[in-house]
Amino acid sequence: MRNLIILFLLLALSLPGANARAGQNVASDAPKRVVVLDAGHGGPRPGKVHREVVEKDYVLDVTKIVRKKLRSKMPDLEVYMTRSCDSAYHEDQAKDNRLRAAFCNEKGADLYVGIHANALKDKNKGGCEVWVLTLNENLMNQNKLVGERYADEGDFINPEDIDRNSQGFMMALSRQLENEPYSRFVAEECCKNMASYGLDNLGVKAGTVYTVLYYSECPGIIVEMGYLTNAKDYAYLTSKGAKDEMAEAISSAIVTYFKALDGDTSTSVPATTESNAEQEVEEREAVDESEAEKLAEGYTIQLISSTKEVDVNDYQFHEYKGRVWLVMGTGKYKYKYCFGRYATRSAAQNDLTAVRKRFKDAYVVRYKDGALVTK
Ligand SMILES: [Zn+2]
Structure with a gap:
């Protein structure tokens, strides 16, 4: 059994995405890059709904603009969307998320970008944030205390339900160790860009196990553009031009990421607050x-x-x-x-x-x- 696990780990680490990242930094002969854009929810699942904004529709609009911008900013980049209309992959939410990850893996993606808007009972909470996967026990435990997250069954995996000895976990852990720095890089870029339009920057978050991030084999982020339940965020997100600005923020982060990945030194050391x-x-x-x-x-x-x-x-x-x-x-x-x-x-x-x-x-x-x- 142990040998089998090691074999799987070796297989996981020899995936094209991981190899491409380990040996990159060569500007010429750069491999074809692939990004998967995932407009959250869809079909029977509206996501968050606040006043006249329905998350699944809002994020689909933004995702389509992101795709359009990427096509003009980076014509060589292959851009896929998990959905381009009001649809879902499966009626079961957890299966739906796993199928989105499978789509991402099947396309050989170098980056997964899930696009969402947030809402919370606490109307004071506002700002943009971007989630990455980490299977760090301390962080998972901290987020578990929040509790409310796991009520949204299927979008998240409860850490208590994860068998730490399973092959699936070992593979996810090994992928995460390789991918997390890359995910964090693009997440930070994205936060910074979104905040430049006036949203509070809540920063990069980790430790909540998003189903789709857990099963995706490449670096990935979940973008939360703001809290619909917060008056300031709502006013911004429903203002004219906000969808275009959010798409600009997200697409620019993606471009910066791929340029850095392929060794363009002009973008490899972005100015940050750090x-x-x-x-x-x-x-x-x-x-x-x-x-x-x-x-x-x-x-x-x-x-x-x-x-x-x-x-x-x-x-x-x-x-x-x-x-x-x-x-x-x-x-x-x-x-x-x-x-x-x-x-x-x-x-x-x-x-x-x-x-x-x-x-x-x-x-x-x-x-x-x-x-x-x-x-
Ligand atoms: Zn959402």
């Missing part, structure tokens, strides 16, 4: 670096662990270029990609907050002679 924090790390690192070379043992910040070797100059580390190194651990995820070398735990801890803005699950580990020290 620049101060990054600079701070950079300054500290410059001080640490001279001594660091001598440090055969000490502390470092683990960014991600992987089942396979990744180039330390891989796109996902672009912000920390030249400062990411490989520390060997044991077990399935034995390749630990780490940032910086520190003589003391507290020195590493000082940089952790800034690093976590990009790598949410980063933490401080001890190393000796290039290997992880676990006790």
Whole structure:
């Protein structure tokens, strides 16, 4: 059984999408890129309804404009929509979501983009947010406490219902480890772009297990354009031009993502609000670096662990270029990609907050002679 799981993991990691990402950064000979746009809900499921806005119709309009914009901004990009009319894949909501993911996988997508609008009993809650998949137990548990989410049966998987020993979970976990940095990149771009039109930026969210993200094999995001139940968001979303602006925000994020993926350096380091924090790390690192070379043992910040070797100059580390190194651990995820070398735990801890803005699950580990020290 164990061998079978490993075989499946190897198969999962050798999928075209994963390979293309691991070996990219070459501008010429760039592979054909594919994006799947998923207008949320449809058919028997209207999604959120508030006053005269019905989510399934609203998001379909926006998605169609996104497609149109992508066709003119990036003619080489293959763009698919899961639906282009008021339809659904299955009467059962969970199956419907799984079929949307299957459509995405079948098209060999490099990116999945689900487009939604939000609503909540609490009318004070407003702003745009973008969700990515993470199977981090702490985050899943935090979101579980919100509870209300799982009432929307089928759109989400309750973490309590996931069998941690199942093949499906192992594969989803391995995909997520590879995909999350990419999903976060496009999610942050999208949030920033949407907020430029006046919506509050609630940022990138993770830890709620969206069914469609769980089963999609490529990086993916769920865009929530705002809360229909919030007066400010509602006024904006129903204003003239809002659909076009939201489509502009989403399509621009997608274009930035693909350009960065294919090694266009003019877009690979977008200006973000994190620049101060990054600079701070950079300054500290410059001080640490001279001594660091001598440090055969000490502390470092683990960014991600992987089942396979990744180039330390891989796109996902672009912000920390030249400062990411490989520390060997044991077990399935034995390749630990780490940032910086520190003589003391507290020195590493000082940089952790800034690093976590990009790598949410980063933490401080001890190393000796290039290997992880676990006790
Ligand atoms: Zn929705």
